[in-house]
Amino acid sequence: MAADQAGITFVKRHALDVRITHWIVALCFILLALSGLAFFFPPFFFLTALFGGGETARILHPWIGLVLALGYLYLFLRFVGACLWHSDDSRWISRLGQVMSGHDENLPEVGKFNAGQKLYFWAMALLILVLLASGVITWNEYFAHATSIPAQRIAVLAHSIAAALAILGFIVHIHMVTWEPGTLRAMVNGTVSGGWGWKHHRKWLREVVSAGRAKPGTNAPPAE
């Protein structure tokens, strides 16, 4: 919402509550992936040392999972309106080749989130739901007798598959942030440059401008 010395105008993108929740979820995700990979793949068992050993990793993993699920629920409620699917999204995703080669000019103008972000949002919501349900079923400390052993066998397999898919999605998520410079600050400072909005989310930028929420030179430039 501000112009800095170099003439770049910054626009508010993510509110503070969203940013804090996002980073809590991100931290939980990394901790869960590290401990989960240790339980899933024996050569990674050494990663449990980060948590104080196998036993403490086993104790902590489900609790961290609950924090992540609650955090994601908050993000879900904050973002679900902006992540509904529109016909433009189908056109956008059908030109994925243009997206990946950086030809944003050949794509439909994008609102607050593009089709890829929306897919990530919904995929993670679904996977976290599966992980939460299967995780509770296999939470031996408290729910060992809540379900039958055959049900637990299915749950533990579903948990591993969902976790592997979530990690794959997470890798893409990280890649998109680093591949499109200027994106990370949306989750750190909460702002993006006007040019970033123009290039990647032009429809959203127009909405912000027409709503009068992007006035030039009204605020001090965010520190970076």
Next chain:
Amino acid sequence: MDAARTMTVVRSSATASARTTPRFEDEVTKLIDVSKCIGCKACQAACTEWNDTVQPIGYFTGSYQNPPDLTANMFTLMRFNEWVNPKSGELEWLIRKDGCMHCADPGCLAACPAPGAIVQYANGIVDFVHENCIGCGYCVKGCPFDIPRYSAAPAKAYKCTLCSDRVAVGDGPACAKACPTEAIVFGTKGEMLHHAAGRITDLKSRGFESAGLYNPDGVNGTHVMYVLPHADQPELYSNLPSDPHVSPWVRVWKGAAKTYVSLAAMAALIVGAVVHHAAGGANRVSEKDEQAAKKLIEGKE
């Protein structure tokens, strides 16, 4: 871990290099002759005494079976079933001493994520090493016989050790030692197969045509075998499975193929991302974009 110092480990949970070359060691087996069992529970008493476990006093529920199920303190349990034989019309009291079968292909060991928490010795005994156990309960899901029991405190899984600590010093399991009718005998697998064959011949000569040995192939045989008068219907003996095998769900979950597929996918995606970034360069915002945005914001577009 005393047993591991005197017996050779041939398989160890979550450890790729566990298959050491076994030195010559006979496979041991406990043979339980159901036809000779009188249901005295001396085996249960001996088991709790040797393993120094205390099963809290429960309630009488109309059955001699006590406690009602295996627990983290009761590694072996006499299961009682009253069955009317439709052929003879007679009531038969089927008593089976339940406990770990010490499978040649142990599902608990396959499921265990903690290196060295479950080991299989060259003599066939499958043992839980509690100092390595993390208490996840995966062994409970892996076992096709529903044997390991989870203890709340300490949060670890327990089961029959086949008295590995006694066997390690040349003795037999406590239950076999206590059995007054020699319904439980212990020796090498070869000796026990031979002994069982004699018992089965005897049972058949006395009218039990279906008498046979329970040493199921689905888990590559077991190191606890039963002589059953009705070997054609093992389920009669308190749901002893007729074809036990490690669940396909567990096989897929723990299968090397699936593990490597997911890790390969993660690695490929990371490499792909790096190549994508390096080959095409970052998708940077240009000065033109900034100028266009500035015009839009200042209302000049």
